[in-house]
Amino acid sequence: MGKTPQPGAKASSIPLMDGRAAEPTIFELSVPERTAASFRTTGIPLKEPSTSVPSYLLRDQDAEMPEISERDLVAHFTRLTHRQFSVDLGAYPLGSCTMKYNPKFADVSAAISGLANIHPNQPESTIQGWLELMVTLESYFSEITGMAEATLQPSAGAQGELTGLLIMKAYHKDLGRQRKNVIIPDSAHGTNPASVTLSGFHPITVKSGPDGLVDLDALKSLLDEDTAGMMLTNPNTLGLFEKDILEISRAVHEVGGLLYYDGANLNAIMGIVRPGDMGFDIVHSNLHKTFATPHGGGGPGSGPVAVSRRLAEFLPGPKPAVVGVNPNGSNKFGFIQPPKSIGRIHSFHGNALIFIRALAYMKYYGGQGLTEVSQTAVLNANWLRKKISDSYPAAHDVTCMHEFVASVSRLKKETGIRGIDVAKKLLEFGFHAPTVYFPLVVEEALMFEPTETESLQTLQALASALESIAQLSRTPDGQFEVHQAPTQTPVTRLDETRAARTLIPTFDASDAMAKD
């Protein structure tokens, strides 16, 4: 045995050379007559559209696309990647987002021609592999969540929420009920109330108790004949397990409501406890969080929804299913329409390439492996929580799940340094910042989710970076430095107020302003 293992070097978005030089837009790199395009030889004579399309339908002026060589195009976008932090560069403890490492075998899986080069409207006989893959992923997802059946159509968590709520709506309607309210904790993700409104329900907020958990008495006082259901994240957005979940579930069900599980925090509990066993009726999950599919800079994600047996008939269609047996005894797959389906959610079948990645991930880990994923995620979060608690005490000083919310309010009182300052300074240490100012119920919140993929060495480096920032904040010079941060990144702190006040959403708007 040799030396102590080290964390990686300062992972960084600091470009290699003269990093402060801004990259011009592709429009500024454009030179008339240049192009990178290359077309195959087809033997089809090129025809002018005016031969059959009336002139009033045709453009008088070409669309102003850039005119750029392939060499300049590649250089431009590659330089942009040098101005971008990512999971592959270093730790990304962004709470609520589960920024774990995305294994490369999943990307390789998704690129296999027999899966990628398929038209979504191909006849069922030519997509038996795809249908089987989807049915398998649905069944794995149902097993992990303890539900009966699932749909993979929703493109993201928010669309999954809306899908789940429309199922809730269809269920009550089918029973001839007029239910109008959906209860949401005050710590809920912002998508929850927005989805409730868009599904035609009225959101009612239930407050958290001093322990950060749903106030059971307050909840009971809100439940009545108008309650369609309740949306809950468990563990909640404070990273705390709602330990009264069975009582919550009983109370909601007693008034005929349904319990909806926001699966944003599923990474804490795989193989340990299942939403179905807690009493939930509808579950959405984010494949890009828990099942490690790359976040793509903010999408594509995938937000499958699983439901209990009594709700299966309302699931979106068309739905992949076993529809018979082939002469050789193997299953024959096809699309079916659930009898009381709420209808279609996606243009085609959902974000299909994401399904492959998630299934590859589940197969790699297996049941026991996924349990260990959650155990390690929770262990890492608790280690970090305790390690930084002197300077950044957790809002609730108890064992957390996969994430925790620390408060900077004491540091702010002592030094004037705020949560956002700590977050910005952390960028200079080669880490992404935690989530800032969420949930709203904690003052100066920093929400950390280290995930299971970060090593102890990385967590130690992260903790020591945070401690350095706290130390700096306690000296006048240091305070100045932290307020100024980040100064080593491609740009320094950006003026968000200016961006909103003087909206410049395109290069053309920018150009027009410069000419004014």
Add this chain to the structure above:
Amino acid sequence: MLGFLGFSSVEDLFDEIPASIRLAKEGLNLPEGISEPDVLDEIELYASRNIPVSRDLVCFAGGGAYDHDVSSATVALASRSEFMTAYTPYQPEVAQGVLQALFEYQTLVSRLSGLPIANASLYDGASALVEAINLCVAQTKNRIVWMSQGINPSFREVVNTFSAGTNHEIIEVALTRGVTDWASAPESRPGVIVVGYPNYLGIIEDLRSITEFAAQNDIRIVIVYDPVSAALLKSPGSLGADVAVAEGQAFGVGLNFGGPYVGLFSTKNEYVRLLPGRLVGETLDSLGNKGYVTTLRTREQDIRREKASSNVCTNQTLIAITVAIQMSWLGKSGIKELAKRCYSGTEFMKKRLLESGPAYQLVSDAPTLREFAVKTPIPPEDLLDRMLEEGFLAGIPVRHGFVGSDAEGSLLISVTEKRTAKEIEAFVNALQRVVK
């Protein structure tokens, strides 16, 4: 690590979870984990049970998902891990790469659609249409929607699904000989009119009278356009669209069994406060250098919560960046040539097919650009099956969403720049064999 926390077992971390609901020791009923090469083998097995489009299964299917060539530069750049493994740019100082790429994407979509504001993308064409309708209803407070039957039938289904929540009244206006029969719409005045351009059957409808009607009656117009055709056709903005939406897959995104794709969304300046999804804007940093941030965040659900007009909190960033790269690679002349090549191939196919026998009849004489619907001597589903044996994905049967229409039972055929004269000749010859 456990010792540091004062625990003796990892189980202790989960003490708060009631024992009665904890999973038994056996854990999840899933197969045991396997190695990376074994995973790849298993995924290959699924792939082996599909028949992908290729030189052995030549694709003439379109209908919103097109078999275009993707440039190698696009493939290489879009798989850069800095783009792939980042998240929503919450810390703009270390996310200028994604933000600037999205800013360029927004500019490209704005220029192509002829409308000044484009968002940073939506999930897919259908979700972009749902959001467009929501924006218009929020703006006019009139929840009646006239939607042409010329909209992709799957998009129409999605619109109907989500209207169960928003309580919009969706009225489908039928196509007659491939063109929307607006005169058949009911008396009640809508707040929004939705039209396809070209429509699902490939027909470029003359939108002048319906946009004029809308303008005179304070009705919003949503144009669902094909972005490749838009390189040749008058832009949705110049035709009077209040919102233009499109499926962007044609630019650099493979067929991918239908996803992930990307919804292009653009609108007029006056609707910016109702814009769904993310928007990137240019600003300055503390040293006066140019930089980019997501802006007008106060529209968004995490701040407005139940008062937000959309619940979308992400977009399809990676796919939007892919589209921006491919559009730039094509460039001003290339994007036009792409559209012309699709047009030329489609006309070539149309001519050969009509020459091959009187049983092939166009659904409409109206002009088309990159696809067309044709009546065939046998039902399109049977034709499709027989043509599979000959190595062709012959098109998409026009059935679902067109029951009772004069287009029902036709075949929708699309020809992209990838198709050669030889393939088309072989296709027509194969048809002669299979329908005999």
